Amino acid sequence: NNVRELGVAVLVRGCGADALRILADASVRAEVLEVRGYFYAVFRVRVAEPFLEYIEPLVDSLARKYAEELEVLSSLGLKPLCGRLRVPGALPEYRSVRRLVYSKLTELGLREAPWLFSVELSYLLRRASATWTRLYKIRLRNACSLVAGIASKLSRIGSTVVKIEDLSSINRKASHCDKTKRWAYFTLKKILLHSTSRRVKVYEVDPAYTSTLTPCCRGKAHHRNYKTLICPKCGRTWDRDIMAAINIIHAPVKQRLK
Known part of the structure:
Protein backbone atom coordinates (compact mmCIF):
# COMPACT_ATOMS: atom_id res chain seq x y z
CA ASN A 1 0.00 0.00 0.00
CA ASN A 2 1.07 3.62 -0.09
CA VAL A 3 3.66 4.48 2.51
CA ARG A 4 1.70 5.70 5.50
CA GLU A 5 4.45 5.45 8.11
CA LEU A 6 8.19 4.89 8.18
CA GLY A 7 9.23 2.46 10.89
CA VAL A 8 12.57 3.38 12.53
CA ALA A 9 14.57 1.51 15.16
CA VAL A 10 17.62 2.89 17.00
CA LEU A 11 19.93 0.41 18.75
CA VAL A 12 20.97 2.22 21.93
CA ARG A 13 24.51 1.44 23.12
CA GLY A 14 25.67 3.98 25.67
CA CYS A 15 24.47 7.59 25.76
CA GLY A 16 20.96 6.17 25.87
CA ALA A 17 19.51 9.13 27.77
CA ASP A 18 21.05 11.58 25.28
CA ALA A 19 19.68 9.57 22.34
CA LEU A 20 16.17 9.56 23.81
CA ARG A 21 16.43 13.30 24.44
CA ILE A 22 17.28 13.86 20.76
CA LEU A 23 14.26 11.81 19.73
CA ALA A 24 12.04 13.75 22.13
CA ASP A 25 13.34 17.07 20.74
CA ALA A 26 12.44 15.85 17.24
CA SER A 27 8.83 15.40 18.44
CA VAL A 28 8.71 11.67 17.75
CA ARG A 29 7.06 9.29 20.18
CA ALA A 30 9.80 6.78 20.81
CA GLU A 31 9.15 3.53 22.63
CA VAL A 32 11.97 1.55 24.24
CA LEU A 33 11.92 -2.19 23.54
CA GLU A 34 14.15 -4.89 25.00
CA VAL A 35 14.84 -7.79 22.65
CA ARG A 36 17.33 -10.54 23.48
CA GLY A 37 19.40 -8.27 25.72
CA TYR A 38 19.45 -5.28 23.35
CA PHE A 39 17.56 -2.05 23.89
CA TYR A 40 15.96 -0.27 20.95
CA ALA A 41 14.25 3.08 20.67
CA VAL A 42 11.57 2.55 18.04
CA PHE A 43 9.22 5.07 16.46
CA ARG A 44 7.09 5.67 13.40
CA VAL A 45 7.06 8.76 11.20
CA ARG A 46 3.65 9.56 9.74
CA VAL A 47 3.70 10.21 6.00
CA ALA A 48 0.13 10.55 4.74
CA GLU A 49 -3.40 9.32 5.15
CA PRO A 50 -4.46 6.55 2.75
CA THR A 133 -0.06 12.97 -4.77
CA ARG A 134 1.45 16.45 -4.44
CA LEU A 135 0.87 16.47 -0.67
CA TYR A 136 2.13 12.90 -0.41
CA LYS A 137 5.45 13.72 -2.06
CA ILE A 138 5.97 16.74 0.19
CA ARG A 139 5.15 14.78 3.36
CA LEU A 140 7.31 11.86 2.27
CA ARG A 141 10.31 14.16 1.78
CA ASN A 142 9.62 15.78 5.15
CA ALA A 143 9.43 12.39 6.87
CA CYS A 144 12.70 11.21 5.29
CA SER A 145 14.38 14.52 6.17
CA LEU A 146 13.27 14.08 9.78
CA VAL A 147 14.95 10.66 9.92
CA ALA A 148 18.13 12.10 8.34
CA GLY A 149 18.13 14.98 10.82
CA ILE A 150 17.84 12.59 13.77
CA ALA A 151 20.75 10.52 12.41
CA SER A 152 22.90 13.66 12.12
CA LYS A 153 22.11 14.71 15.70
CA LEU A 154 22.85 11.22 17.01
CA SER A 155 26.26 11.37 15.31
CA ARG A 156 27.21 14.23 17.65
CA ILE A 157 27.02 11.99 20.71
CA GLY A 158 28.54 8.81 19.30
CA SER A 159 29.29 6.61 16.31
CA THR A 160 26.18 6.48 14.11
CA VAL A 161 25.50 3.86 11.46
CA VAL A 162 22.35 3.87 9.34
CA LYS A 163 21.24 0.69 7.59
CA ILE A 164 18.60 0.53 4.86
CA GLU A 165 17.38 -2.39 2.79
CA ASP A 166 18.61 -2.77 -0.78
CA LEU A 167 15.21 -2.65 -2.50
CA SER A 168 16.42 -1.44 -5.89
CA SER A 169 15.37 -4.57 -7.82
CA ILE A 170 12.05 -4.83 -5.98
CA ASN A 171 11.26 -1.16 -6.49
CA ARG A 172 11.81 -1.39 -10.26
CA LYS A 173 9.39 -4.31 -10.55
CA ALA A 174 6.80 -2.69 -8.29
CA SER A 175 5.90 0.37 -10.36
CA HIS A 176 2.49 -1.06 -11.32
CA CYS A 177 1.60 -2.65 -7.99
CA ASP A 178 -0.70 -0.73 -5.64
CA LYS A 179 0.99 -2.15 -2.56
CA THR A 180 4.55 -1.12 -3.45
CA LYS A 181 4.66 1.57 -6.13
CA ARG A 182 5.00 4.39 -3.60
CA TRP A 183 7.65 2.81 -1.41
CA ALA A 184 10.00 5.45 -0.03
CA TYR A 185 13.22 3.59 -0.86
CA PHE A 186 14.80 5.95 -3.40
CA THR A 187 13.64 9.12 -1.61
CA LEU A 188 14.96 7.94 1.76
CA LYS A 189 18.23 6.71 0.26
CA LYS A 190 18.87 10.01 -1.54
CA ILE A 191 18.16 12.13 1.53
CA LEU A 192 20.29 9.93 3.81
CA LEU A 193 23.23 10.23 1.42
CA HIS A 194 23.01 13.97 0.80
CA SER A 195 21.40 15.45 3.91
CA THR A 196 23.18 13.76 6.80
CA SER A 197 26.35 14.70 8.64
CA ARG A 198 29.69 13.43 7.33
CA ARG A 199 29.99 11.45 10.55
CA VAL A 200 26.98 9.30 9.62
CA LYS A 201 27.81 6.02 7.86
CA VAL A 202 25.13 4.59 5.55
CA TYR A 203 25.01 0.92 4.54
CA GLU A 204 22.71 -1.23 2.41
CA VAL A 205 21.70 -4.64 3.73
CA ASP A 206 20.09 -7.74 2.25
CA PRO A 207 16.30 -7.42 2.70
CA ALA A 208 15.77 -11.19 2.93
CA TYR A 209 13.58 -12.23 5.90
CA THR A 210 13.50 -8.79 7.54
CA SER A 211 9.69 -8.80 7.41
CA THR A 212 9.18 -12.51 8.10
CA LEU A 213 11.45 -13.54 11.01
CA THR A 214 10.70 -12.21 14.49
CA PRO A 215 13.62 -10.51 16.29
CA CYS A 216 12.72 -12.14 19.60
CA CYS A 217 12.86 -15.84 18.63
CA ARG A 218 13.86 -15.79 14.95
CA GLY A 219 10.69 -17.70 14.13
CA LYS A 220 8.62 -17.21 10.98
CA ALA A 221 5.97 -14.70 11.97
CA HIS A 222 2.27 -15.44 11.62
CA HIS A 223 0.10 -12.72 10.07
CA ARG A 224 -2.78 -11.37 12.12
CA ASN A 225 -3.19 -8.82 9.34
CA TYR A 226 -0.82 -7.00 6.98
CA LYS A 227 0.50 -4.66 9.68
CA THR A 228 0.44 -6.97 12.72
CA LEU A 229 2.56 -10.10 13.08
CA ILE A 230 2.79 -12.68 15.86
CA CYS A 231 5.80 -14.74 16.93
CA PRO A 232 4.89 -18.46 16.70
CA LYS A 233 7.22 -19.37 19.58
CA CYS A 234 6.58 -16.79 22.30
CA GLY A 235 3.38 -15.15 21.07
CA ARG A 236 4.82 -11.64 21.06
CA THR A 237 2.97 -9.20 18.79
CA TRP A 238 4.95 -7.08 16.34
CA ASP A 239 4.22 -4.11 14.14
CA ARG A 240 5.47 -5.06 10.66
CA ASP A 241 7.51 -1.88 10.14
CA ILE A 242 9.10 -1.94 13.60
CA MET A 243 9.96 -5.64 13.34
CA ALA A 244 11.61 -5.05 9.96
CA ALA A 245 13.52 -2.03 11.29
CA ILE A 246 14.99 -4.07 14.17
CA ASN A 247 15.91 -6.93 11.82
CA ILE A 248 17.60 -4.48 9.45
CA ILE A 249 19.92 -3.37 12.27
CA HIS A 250 21.35 -6.90 12.53
CA ALA A 251 21.18 -7.81 8.83
CA PRO A 252 24.52 -8.45 7.06
CA VAL A 253 25.91 -5.50 5.12
CA LYS A 254 25.92 -5.71 1.30
CA GLN A 255 27.74 -2.46 0.59
CA ARG A 256 28.66 0.88 2.10
CA LEU A 257 26.94 3.85 0.47
CA LYS A 258 28.56 6.60 2.50
Missing part, protein backbone atom coordinates in the same frame (compact mmCIF):
# COMPACT_ATOMS: atom_id res chain seq x y z
CA PHE A 51 -5.89 7.87 -0.51
CA LEU A 52 -9.08 5.92 0.13
CA GLU A 53 -9.67 7.78 3.40
CA TYR A 54 -8.86 11.06 1.67
CA ILE A 55 -11.51 10.68 -1.03
CA GLU A 56 -14.21 8.80 0.93
CA PRO A 57 -16.04 11.94 2.14
CA LEU A 58 -15.82 13.47 -1.35
CA VAL A 59 -17.35 10.41 -3.02
CA ASP A 60 -19.99 10.15 -0.30
CA SER A 61 -21.02 13.78 -0.76
CA LEU A 62 -21.24 13.44 -4.55
CA ALA A 63 -23.25 10.20 -4.39
CA ARG A 64 -25.73 11.70 -1.92
CA LYS A 65 -26.19 14.77 -4.11
CA TYR A 66 -27.11 12.63 -7.10
CA ALA A 67 -29.33 10.36 -5.00
CA GLU A 68 -31.35 13.41 -3.94
CA GLU A 69 -31.56 14.70 -7.51
CA LEU A 70 -32.72 11.31 -8.81
CA GLU A 71 -35.39 11.20 -6.13
CA VAL A 72 -36.72 14.56 -7.30
CA LEU A 73 -36.67 13.48 -10.96
CA SER A 74 -38.40 10.22 -10.09
CA SER A 75 -41.19 12.11 -8.31
CA LEU A 76 -41.71 14.07 -11.54
CA GLY A 77 -41.79 10.91 -13.64
CA LEU A 78 -38.47 11.68 -15.29
CA LYS A 79 -35.49 9.38 -15.76
CA PRO A 80 -31.97 10.68 -16.39
CA LEU A 81 -29.60 9.28 -18.97
CA CYS A 82 -27.70 6.44 -17.29
CA GLY A 83 -24.69 4.51 -18.43
CA ARG A 84 -21.72 2.44 -17.38
CA LEU A 85 -19.88 3.80 -14.37
CA ARG A 86 -16.34 4.85 -15.24
CA VAL A 87 -13.62 5.21 -12.62
CA PRO A 88 -10.30 6.65 -13.91
CA GLY A 89 -7.66 3.92 -14.04
CA ALA A 90 -4.60 6.00 -13.14
CA LEU A 91 -5.48 6.35 -9.45
CA PRO A 92 -3.73 5.28 -6.26
CA GLU A 93 -5.47 2.16 -4.89
CA TYR A 94 -7.65 1.95 -8.02
CA ARG A 95 -9.45 -1.28 -7.12
CA SER A 96 -10.24 -0.06 -3.61
CA VAL A 97 -11.55 3.23 -5.01
CA ARG A 98 -13.78 1.37 -7.46
CA ARG A 99 -15.18 -0.80 -4.66
CA LEU A 100 -15.79 2.31 -2.56
CA VAL A 101 -17.77 4.01 -5.34
CA TYR A 102 -19.93 0.94 -5.99
CA SER A 103 -20.57 0.45 -2.27
CA LYS A 104 -21.71 4.07 -1.95
CA LEU A 105 -24.11 3.68 -4.88
CA THR A 106 -25.48 0.43 -3.43
CA GLU A 107 -25.82 1.99 0.01
CA LEU A 108 -27.95 4.78 -1.47
CA GLY A 109 -30.03 2.39 -3.57
CA LEU A 110 -28.66 3.54 -6.93
CA ARG A 111 -28.72 0.63 -9.37
CA GLU A 112 -27.39 2.68 -12.27
CA ALA A 113 -25.01 5.61 -12.48
CA PRO A 114 -26.33 8.75 -14.17
CA TRP A 115 -24.08 9.84 -17.03
CA LEU A 116 -23.38 13.21 -15.39
CA PHE A 117 -22.45 11.44 -12.15
CA SER A 118 -19.72 9.48 -13.98
CA VAL A 119 -18.41 12.67 -15.59
CA GLU A 120 -18.33 14.60 -12.33
CA LEU A 121 -16.90 11.62 -10.42
CA SER A 122 -14.06 11.27 -12.94
CA TYR A 123 -13.21 14.96 -12.62
CA LEU A 124 -13.39 14.84 -8.81
CA LEU A 125 -11.15 11.77 -8.53
CA ARG A 126 -8.52 13.10 -10.94
CA ARG A 127 -8.35 16.42 -9.12
CA ALA A 128 -8.24 14.71 -5.71
CA SER A 129 -5.52 12.33 -6.95
CA ALA A 130 -3.35 15.22 -8.16
CA THR A 131 -3.75 17.10 -4.87
CA TRP A 132 -3.14 14.01 -2.74
